[in-house]
Amino acid sequence: MRQSEYLLNTLRERPSEADSEGHGMLLRGGYIRQLAAGIYSYLPLGRRVLRRIESIVREEMERDGVQEVMLPSLQPAELWMESGRFETYGNNLMTLTDRHGREFVLGPTHEEAVTSLISSEVSSYRKLPVRVYQIGTKFRDEKRPRFGLLRGREFIMKDAYSFDLSEEGLDRSYRTMLEAYNRIFTRCGLRFRAVEADAGTIGGEGGNHEFIALSAIGEDTVALCGHCGHAANLEQAETAVGSAKAAAFENDAAVSVTPPRNCDQHAANNQPANNQSAPKDLPPLEKFNTPGTGTIDQLVSVYGLKPEDIIKTLIYRAGGESVAVLVRGDHEVNDLKVGKYLGTLDIELADGGAVEAASGVISGYVGPVGLELPLLVDHAVAAMLEGIAGAGERDFHFRGVRPGRDFPLTQVGDFRNATEGDLCPRCREGQLTLHRGIEIGHVFKLGTRYSSKLSATYLDSTGAQREMIMGCYGIGVSRLLAAVAEQNAGEGGIAWPDELAPFDVHLIAVSMKDGAQSALAEKLYVKLKEQGLSVLLDDREERPGVKFKDSGLIGAPQVVVIGREAASERVEYENRISGAKEMLGLGEAVLRITEHVNNNRI
Known part of the structure; x- marks a missing residue:
């Protein structure tokens, strides 16, 4: 391709709309342009990268026998009502009404549509299993689009679906997809991890993993163990009953965080802990005046307390009822864990009025002592010998609050976010570290979540009707492009991995x-070009400085400069991946370039 004929306009400065380095470089390099908030056009450079991603996806799907289909973006709203997701998605769902008054959904995903298709095409066990995929446009009415392609209202996604006879068949499909996704993201040159995750609005039970590209701007936080390799999204990350941080506090005069030997059992069987190992001569509760200090930070700064010595009591509304969740002052409640424990997705932190109505005191002074609400006590609180908590009276707190003596431990569990330095809940030897990341893929075991509601059944070998066992597997193709840009953006542009670069040279x-x-x-x-390579030739009548700056923004992995030694057929060759530069003859340059491409193609 001759650059003089190419639709490519670079920008000298980072546009004001760019809220991340990679987003800024995609705009400056002439890859994308914003049409409206969260809606982007792809210029030829951007489309070339997308096509390379799509090509990798297709190769890996077809390698495993997954068949490509194309499903409609416009879907009848009745299907979503049947599945129960019309209300679940709420305002994030883009809807419209046709001239006959029928309501439709612009699909953010296609579980309903594909289940309807397969149920009409497959009726016998002889035609199962079936695995299909598509690459297409999805829609989501994001309240706050951010980071360019990472959180948009229109995006490109690859979604695949498996239909099996049994749970064992689903296990095979799931493992196949996990392996394929690892190959896809490796070929895209990403630094990523597969982590345990929550199913969210997709639903389903059993296996569920997210693929996270590590990046400082990521909206996800993942907990990683350097000892055993365990990885989980923060929403899903379990916490050990003890932690590496807890060990540091064991000798603290005010708080013992050595977990009771039977704490896990108490959480499981809902029996109260007895703290038998605690001293029996602990002082009684002591109320002390704390005017205007209703937050952890205020208690720390005014009274010199340690956050880990404080019992934080938060009121939640869950399924229309109020509950209290107790965590240490240096921990945060995990809403998802609380909701799962209570068996409801309808959970939110109570506002000021609801807190006062439920507890009889304003927020900041609520405590567990005498509180007539269900108490969900985190393991770390149950392991405390004593602590400081709100006294249930404005401007007052209690010292010497002892779990099990001053409030019941009838509902003990894992209700908090994992923190840096926690013991790994798997190996209990390594410490967890927290990292920001971008979700680029998600795989789910759906089971019969959709087949039961949408009547996707088959006749088995005995003639009995059974529900298909489903799995679904998504990759955000446009998010993947953006994630690669974030990981490879530098001061002068994006250094594209070989398999994704818009041009080889x-x-x-x-x-x-x-x-x-x-x-x-x-x-x-x-x-x-005779070697089958994709080549961009800068044949413009521009100053050398402009050409070199544009070349950095375009980001091809190999660059050849034809300059002063052209008469002797010598060129300057640069490999941007290795940083090597050297003068080569024409034949040597052709050989070096083709060898690099062939060695880096899978």
């Missing part, structure tokens, strides 16, 4: 007015 003729340079550039251009 960028040829820069310093001066097209120089006959030797223009002739050699054309000769090299033709030879490389």
Whole structure:
């Protein structure tokens, strides 16, 4: 491709709309342009990268026998009502009404549509299993689009679905997809981890993993163990009853966080803990005046308390009822864990009025002592010998609050977010570290979540009707492009991995007015194209500085500069992956470029 004929306009400055480095470079390099908030056009450079991603996805899907289909974006709302997701998605669902008054959904995903299709096409066990996938546009009415392609209202997604006879068959499909996804993201040059995750609005039970590209701007937080390799999304990350941090506090005079030996059992069987190992001469409760200090930070700064010595009591509304959740002052409640424990998705932190109505005191002074609400006590609180908590009276707190003595431990469990330094809940030897990341893929075991509601059944070998066992597997294709850009963006542009770069090599003729340079550039251009390579030739009449800056923004992994030594057919070769630069003859340059491409293609 000749750059003089290419629809490519670079920008010298980062646009004000860019809220991350990768997003800014995609705009500056002429890859994308915003049409409206969360809605983007892909220019030829951006489309070339997308096509390379799609090509990798197709190769890996077809390698495993997954068949490509194309499902409609416009879906009858009745299907979503049947599945129960019309209300679950709420305002994030884009809907419209046709001229006949029928309501439709612009699909953010296609579980309903594919289940309807397969149920009409497959009726016998002889035609199962079936695995299908598609690559297409999805829609989601994001309240706050951010980071360009990472959180948009229109996006490109690859979604795959498996239909099996049994749970064992689903296990095979799930493992196949996990392995395929690992290959896809590896080929895309990403630094990523597969982590345990929550199913969210997709639903389903059993296996559920997210693939997270590590990035400082990511909206997800993942907990990783460097000892055993355990990884989980923060929403899902379990916490050990003890923690590495807890060990540091064991000798603290005010608080013992050595967990009772039977704490796990109490959480499981709902029996109260007895703290038998605690001293029996603990002082009684002591009320002390704490005017205007209703937050953990205020208690720490005014009274010199340690956050880990404080019992934080938060009121939640769950399924229309109020409950109290107790965590240590240095921990945060995990709403998802609380909701799962209570068996409801309808959970939110109570506002000021609801807190006062439920507890009889304003927020900041609520405590567990005498509180007539169900108490969900986190393991770390149950393991405390004593602590400080709200006294249930404005401007007062209690010292010497002892779990099990001053409030019941009838509902003990894991109700908090994992924190940096916690013991790994799997190996209990390594410590967890927290990392930000971008979700680029998600795989689910759906079971009969959709087949039961949408009547996707088959006749088994005995003639009995059974429900298909489903799995679904998604990759955010446009998010993947953005994630690669974030991981590889630098001061001068994006250093694309070989398999995703819009061009294999960028040829820069310093001066097209120089006959030797223009002739050699054309000769090299033709030879490389004959080798089947994608080549961009900068044949513009521009200053060398402009050409070099544009080349950095375009980000081809190999660059060849045709300059002063053109008359002797020598060029400057640069490999941006390794950073190597050298002068080569024409034949050597062709060989070096083709070898690099062939060695880096899978």
